Amino acid sequence: MLGNVSLKMPDETRLAAYAAKNEPSGQKKPMVLRFETSDGKKGELQRGSGILASVGGAGGTVNAKYHESSTAEDPVVVVWGTDSDRKEYQKIVHLNDVDPGHATPAEMIALNAHLSKTSGSGAENPIALWASKSAGVNSGMDYVQYYKEYIAMQQQSGNPSGAELYQLQLERFLFYHQQQKTMLGL
Numbered sequence: 001m002l003g004n005v006s007l008k009m010p011d012e013t014r015l016a017a018y019a020a021k022n023e024p025s026g027q028k029k030p031m032v033l034r035f036e037t038s039d040g041k042k043g044e045l046q047r048g049s050g051i052l053a054s055v056g057g058a059g060g061t062v063n064a065k066y067h068e069s070s071t072a073e074d075p076v077v078v079v080w081g082t083d084s085d086r087k088e089y090q091k092i093v094h095l096n097d098v099d100p101g102h103a104t105p106a107e108m109i110a111l112n113a114h115l116s117k118t119s120g121s122g123a124e125n126p127i128a129l130w131a132s133k134s135a136g137v138n139s140g141m142d143y144v145q146y147y148k149e150y151i152a153m154q155q156q157s158g159n160p161s162g163a164e165l166y167q168l169q170l171e172r173f174l175f176y177h178q179q180q181k182t183m184l185g186l
Contacts, residue, residue, distance in 0.1 A: 052077060053113035060084045060137040064110040067092055075114055079106045083137050096180040100173045101144050106137040115172060144170065
């Protein structure tokens with residue numbers, strides 16, 4: 001079994017879906033996927049047991065796994081990787097505190113992976129979460145507005161199924177956020 005894989009990716013906005021699609025089921029050993037975008041940005045993604053999410057592009061890389069303090073009531077993740085300037089980062093994120101109205105791509109990717117895992121859907125597709133080539137993993141943005149614009153763009157381009165998919169994903173984020181606020185009495 002390969003422990004390290006190098007892959008040059010011709011499209012800097014492509015997410016490292018290759019690793020997810022080609023990972024053998026039940027893989028126990030960690031695997032590192034190194035990639036380089038067409039504009040020369042390099043990244044490293046990690047796959048394997050315990051990894052919740054692993055996404056990369058021109059904006060940097062996001063790897064996430066549950067933190068040792070994580071519980072069902074308070075899911076906590078560690079997110080790490082490199083930002084758009086290739087600087088390493090690592091932070092602990094309480095997913096109940098993630099506000100889609102002001103969140104980073106790293107937080108939203110981790111939240112999306114958590115919700116996919118807990119729902120059993122396995123639909124971890126974070127494509128719309130990586131806002132643009134210029135959005136770094138730690139740059140905060142309004143995902144509610146971004147999703148609304150993205151959905152409108154999908155509708156205008158004649159892609160109603162794409163618009164519906166992202167509408168459902170946005171509703172899932174907003175429902176989770178509202179549910180957490182209600183539980184805390186906010």
